[in-house]
Amino acid sequence: MSRPETFHWFARLLHWLMAAMIVSMLFIGAGMVTSVESKHTWLLAIHKPLGISIFVLALIRLGFRLTHPAPPLPDDMPLWQKLAAHASHWLFYVLMIGLPLVGWGMLSAGNFPVTLGGGLRLPPILPFDPLLYAWLREAHRYLAWLFFLTYLAHMGAALMHGLIRRDGVLQAMTGRRAQ
Amino acid sequence: MTDERQESRPPVRTTGRWVAIGVIVAAVAAVFGYVGGWLAPERLTPKRIVDELQSTGGEHPGFRRNHAKGICVTGRFESNGALAAFSTARLFAPGNTPFVGRLAIPGGNPYAPDGSIPIRSFALRFDLADGEQWRTGMNAMPVFPVTTPKAFYDLTVATHPDPATGKPDPEKAKAFFGAHPETGPFLAWIKSAKPSASYATETYRSINAFYLRDAGGQRRAVRWQVVPEQGPEGDGGAAAGDADFLAADLMKRLGQGPLRWHLQMIFADPGDPVDDATKVWPDGRKLVDAGTVVVDAAEAQAAGPCRDVNYDPMILPRGIEPSDDPLLPARSSTYADSFLRRTSEEAHVPGTAHPKEARP
Numbered sequence: 001m002s003r004p005e006t007f008h009w010f011a012r013l014l015h016w017l018m019a020a021m022i023v024s025m026l027f028i029g030a031g032m033v034t035s036v037e038s039k040h041t042w043l044l045a046i047h048k049p050l051g052i053s054i055f056v057l058a059l060i061r062l063g064f065r066l067t068h069p070a071p072p073l074p075d076d077m078p079l080w081q082k083l084a085a086h087a088s089h090w091l092f093y094v095l096m097i098g099l100p101l102v103g104w105g106m107l108s109a110g111n112f113p114v115t116l117g118g119g120l121r122l123p124p125i126l127p128f129d130p131l132l133y134a135w136l137r138e139a140h141r142y143l144a145w146l147f148f149l150t151y152l153a154h155m156g157a158a159l160m161h162g163l164i165r166r167d168g169v170l171q172a173m174t175g176r177r178a179q
Numbered sequence: 180m181t182d183e184r185q186e187s188r189p190p191v192r193t194t195g196r197w198v199a200i201g202v203i204v205a206a207v208a209a210v211f212g213y214v215g216g217w218l219a220p221e222r223l224t225p226k227r228i229v230d231e232l233q234s235t236g237g238e239h240p241g242f243r244r245n246h247a248k249g250i251c252v253t254g255r256f257e258s259n260g261a262l263a264a265f266s267t268a269r270l271f272a273p274g275n276t277p278f279v280g281r282l283a284i285p286g287g288n289p290y291a292p293d294g295s296i297p298i299r300s301f302a303l304r305f306d307l308a309d310g311e312q313w314r315t316g317m318n319a320m321p322v323f324p325v326t327t328p329k330a331f332y333d334l335t336v337a338t339h340p341d342p343a344t345g346k347p348d349p350e351k352a353k354a355f356f357g358a359h360p361e362t363g364p365f366l367a368w369i370k371s372a373k374p375s376a377s378y379a380t381e382t383y384r385s386i387n388a389f390y391l392r393d394a395g396g397q398r399r400a401v402r403w404q405v406v407p408e409q410g411p412e413g414d415g416g417a418a419a420g421d422a423d424f425l426a427a428d429l430m431k432r433l434g435q436g437p438l439r440w441h442l443q444m445i446f447a448d449p450g451d452p453v454d455d456a457t458k459v460w461p462d463g464r465k466l467v468d469a470g471t472v473v474v475d476a477a478e479a480q481a482a483g484p485c486r487d488v489n490y491d492p493m494i495l496p497r498g499i500e501p502s503d504d505p506l507l508p509a510r511s512s513t514y515a516d517s518f519l520r521r522t523s524e525e526a527h528v529p530g531t532a533h534p535k536e537a538r539p
């Protein structure tokens with residue numbers, strides 16, 4: 001066999017680390033904007049640096065993925081499922097990079113300082129434009145919801161592979177060989 | 180590999196596993212729905228507070244949902260350096276820092292007569308030389324009526340004008356104030372408060388407490404106030420029947436020269452409440468005059484530089500930090516909600532009302 005059958009350990013490490021970070025971010029984001037309590041403050045203080053970390057890791061991950069092809073999906077998977085799997089993976093890349101950029105961009109366009117805590121502050125990436133702020137802020141919300149729905153479908157599919165089909169797809173990411 | 184997979188084909192009974200997958204996915208979705216508030220309708224959210232403010236003030240797309248009527252001002256803060264020993268924030272070193280400010284009256288109606296309420300407000304966004312910002316919104320009153328966002332919401336509901344009479348129901352208001360003794364100092368003050376004829380002669384206060392942090396890392400609780408240099412003399416009082424005398428007075432005064440306020444920091448003594456905006460700190464607290472807030476120009480908010488500013492009091496430079504006052508996170512999250520509503524309306528985001536009125 002010329003193709004590796006599990007993902008490279010580095011790809012697996014990034015996958016699970018980032019999955020935990022991103023799922024946390026979705027909950028942190030949804031929770032902070034619906035709270036008027038002190039958790040609004042500390043969740044927002046986590047949200048921005050964590051979001052920027054996801055952005056940086058996503059760039060590294062994209063570079064790694066482009067140079068290290070994924071193991072092939074099982075031959076007997078229906079074509080539509082293969083297409084859906086690939087499309088959702090690339091959608092994930094778009095969101096992992098795009099959503100933090102929208103967050104950073106919206107704060108820039110709103111002329112809010114992009115503070116990450118500890119005195120760290122990022123430069124604005126867009127000029128002050130309140131209308132653009134509004135569009136990006138709405139986009140941040142709807143893209144986050146799209147992210148969440150994609151994550152649900154992805155997790156459901158992964159569990160289906162692992163528990164129902166038991167075809168080694170889940171193991172390719174967990175690293176344990178298919179029994 | 181393919182063979183292995185063939186061997187591990189599922190047994191016939193997969194129903195239980197399908198159910199397990201369904202339960203996992205549904206559980207995650209439900210937790211998200213709860214955290215995001217859709218499955219927790221009883222939670223007090225920024226949206227509920229702003230909806231309530233909006234329904235009290237009326238639908239005025241493009242305007243702030245509170246303090247809707249106001250005027251933009253610009254100028255600079257001339258620091259005398261006296262506060263530099265207590266806070267590392269750059270603007271307290273000797274020198275000037277420009278600001279974009281806004282003078283306003285509370286309430287969600289941008290056409291409310293200036294005499295209808297005895298409170299004026301002053302908001303400032305200082306643009307520090309190093310790119311940091313300090314935003315503050317101050318009210319010309321000694322205390323806030325309530326301690327918590329929940330009580331603020333209940334107060335707004337209790338004093339909401341009755342659709343039938345156009346006036347708040349006195350019974351509901353009485354019941355609220357009866358159940359909220361912390362409103363006492365505010366009620367005592369407002370009984371004798373008169374709407375001022377000028378923005379320029381008011382003392383504006385942070386009301387919420389904050390901390391200053393010095394270069395050695397020590398933190399001190401403070402409240403601040405801006406105290407006018409100009410006295411009430413010569414403002415001639417409000418013309419009867421004039422609803423917009425505050426802006427007219429401001430323009431007239433600025434025609435004669437800049438207006439000045441002293442930015443003063445009041446330091447808490449041990450034991451002073453730093454998380455309760457309904458309580459004044461006794462007189463005689465240590466006070467440091469940090470310099471002068473100089474306003475030299477004003478501009479209608481319709482196209483002025485303060486229009487698209489969210490004076491979120493949690494946007495602070497290093498050297499100033501929030502206290503545990505529960506009003507502060509509520510202000511931050513509701514101002515963001517109000518700011519998003521009005522900018523979305525300006526941007527004609529689908530589903531928002533278009534700003535149709537001329538802005539005063």
Ligand code: HEM
Binds near residue numbers: 025048519
């Ligand atoms: C993968 C990364 C990210 C995810 C999954 C994410 C997710 C979310 C979600 C779900 C919300 C709530 C939206 C709503 O219901 O209105 C939100 C709000 C927000 N996000 Fe993010 N976000 C990410 C990255 C960022 C970054 C990098 C920044 C800025 C540097 C940022 C800044 C914000 C801010 C400021 C808000 C709320 C603003 C307000 O109160 O109006 N986000 N985010």
Ligand code: HEM
Binds near residue numbers: 022065071085092
């Ligand atoms: C928000 C969270 C998640 C994101 C953003 C995400 C993203 C991705 C991406 C982009 C891939 C393609 C491989 C790569 O380029 O790294 C992938 C593959 C995979 N993920 Fe996730 N994932 C998440 C959560 C999960 C969860 C919770 C599970 C399992 C329960 C899971 C199981 C898998 C599996 C089994 C694969 C391999 C699919 C294949 O062989 O093509 N992922 N994931």
Ligand code: HEM
Binds near residue numbers: 318328384514
């Ligand atoms: C939980 C309590 C409070 C709530 C829910 C609340 C709500 C609001 C809202 C929604 C706005 C409009 C924001 C915008 O669209 O930019 C506003 C403006 C304002 N608030 Fe509050 N507020 C609260 C407490 C306070 C306190 C304690 C002060 C006093 C110091 C204060 C002073 C101001 C000022 C000065 C403005 C006008 C800022 C400007 O000119 O743009 N608020 N408030």
